[in-house]
Amino acid sequence: MHPDFWHQRWADNQIGFHQDAPTPLMLKHWPSLGVEPGTQVFVPLAGKSLDMAWFASQGYRVLGVELSRIAIEAFFAGHGVTPEISESKYGTHFRAGDIELICGDAFGLDEAALAGCGAVFDRAALIALPADLRRRYVHELYARLPSHCRGLLVTLEYPQHEKAGPPFSVVEEEVRELYGRDWNVETLERRDILDTQPRFVDEGVTALYTSVYRLTHKG
Template identity: 70%
Template sequence: MDAAFWHQRWSENRIGFHQDAPTPLLLKHWPVLGVPRGARVFVPLAGKSLDMAWLAAQGHRVLGVELSQLAVGQFFAEHGLQPETETTRYGTHYRAGDIELVCGDAFALDADILRDCMAVFDRAALIALPPDLRRRYAGELYSRLPAGCRGLLVTLEYPQHEKDGPPFSVGGDEVQALYGRDWRVERLERRPIPRKHPGYVEGVSKLDTAVYALQRN
C-alpha cells in the first residue's frame, strides 16, 4: 500500500470507509475525555469525515491531515465552505473557520505543528494501515503529540485470515502493544456490527468495533 493506492480509491470513488453521519461512538464517548471548548483536535487520515464538522460544532479547533486533494476539496465543497490556502513544508493548508486540513503526508507532520493539539480522534487511520505501518504510525506520529493529550481510538476486529485489509483487524492486545508505553489505554466499549449494517466488512464471518480512551503520559 502506498500513496497511489489511496489516490486511486478516491479517484474511483471507492470510499466505503466514508460515513454519511458522524461516528456514533464519537458522539457517545467524546464527553468522557473532558476536552474543553477551544481545544485543538487532531484528526489523522481524515478523508472528508463528517466527524471534523461535528468536532468543530462542539467548539473545538480541528486539525486534519489527508493525502488526497480530492477528499479535501470535497469536504469543504460539501459543507459550503470557501477555505483559504497556504503552502507550507507540510503540504497545502486549507483553512475555513475552525477547521484546518493539511493535504499531505501524515508522517511529515512534526511536533511543532502538533504541539497544541489537546486531543486526537482516530476512527479510520490505524485500521487503514498494515502491521508495519501501524507500528510506525503509533511510534512516530503519536509520539509528536504533547504530554496530556487525550483521544479516542476506534478499531475493527474480525478474523484477519478471512480478508485482506484495509480495513485491518486490530485487537486489544495490539492496541496495548502499540500505545501502552507512552499512553494510558482504556477500552470503553466493544460491540458487534450486524451484517446488515452499511459499515459491515464483506467477506468476514463476524465483525466487532471497539473504542479506546487514550491519554499521553
C-alpha cells in the same frame, strides 16, 4: 499502503469507509474525555469525515491531515465554504473557520506541526494501515503529540484471514502493545456490528466487532 493506493481510491470514488453522519461511538464516548471546547483536535488520515464538522460545531478547533486533495476539497464543498489555501513544508493547508486540513503525508508532520493539539480522534486511521505502518504511526506520529493529549480510538476486529485489508483487524492486545509505552489505554466499549455491515458479510467475514478506547498520554 502506498499513497497511490489511496489517491486511486479517491479518484475512483471507492470510499466505502466514508460515513454520511458523525461516528455514533464518537458521539457517545467523546464527552467522557472531558476535552474543553477551544481545544485543537488532531484528526489523522481525515478523509472528508463529518466527524470534523461535528468537532467544530461543538466549539473545538480541528487539525486534519489527509493525502487526497479530492477528499479535502469535497469536505469544504460539502459544507459550502471556500477555504483559504497556503503552502508549508507539511503540504497544502486549507483553512476555513476552526478547521484546518493539511493535504500531505501524516508521517511528515513534526512536533511543531502538532504543538497546538490537545486531543486526537482516530476512526479508520490506525486500521487503514498495515502492521508495519501501524507501528510507525503510533511510535512516530502519536509520539509527536504534546504530552497533555487525550484521545479516542475506534478500531475494527475480524478474522484477518477471511478478508484482506484495509480496513485491517486490530485487536485489543495490539492496541495495548502499540500504545502502552506512552499512553494509558482504557477499553470503553466493544460492540458486535456484523449485522450492520453487509459488505463484510458479502466478503465472507463471519465475525466483526468495533472497539472504542480512551487514550490518555502518560506525560
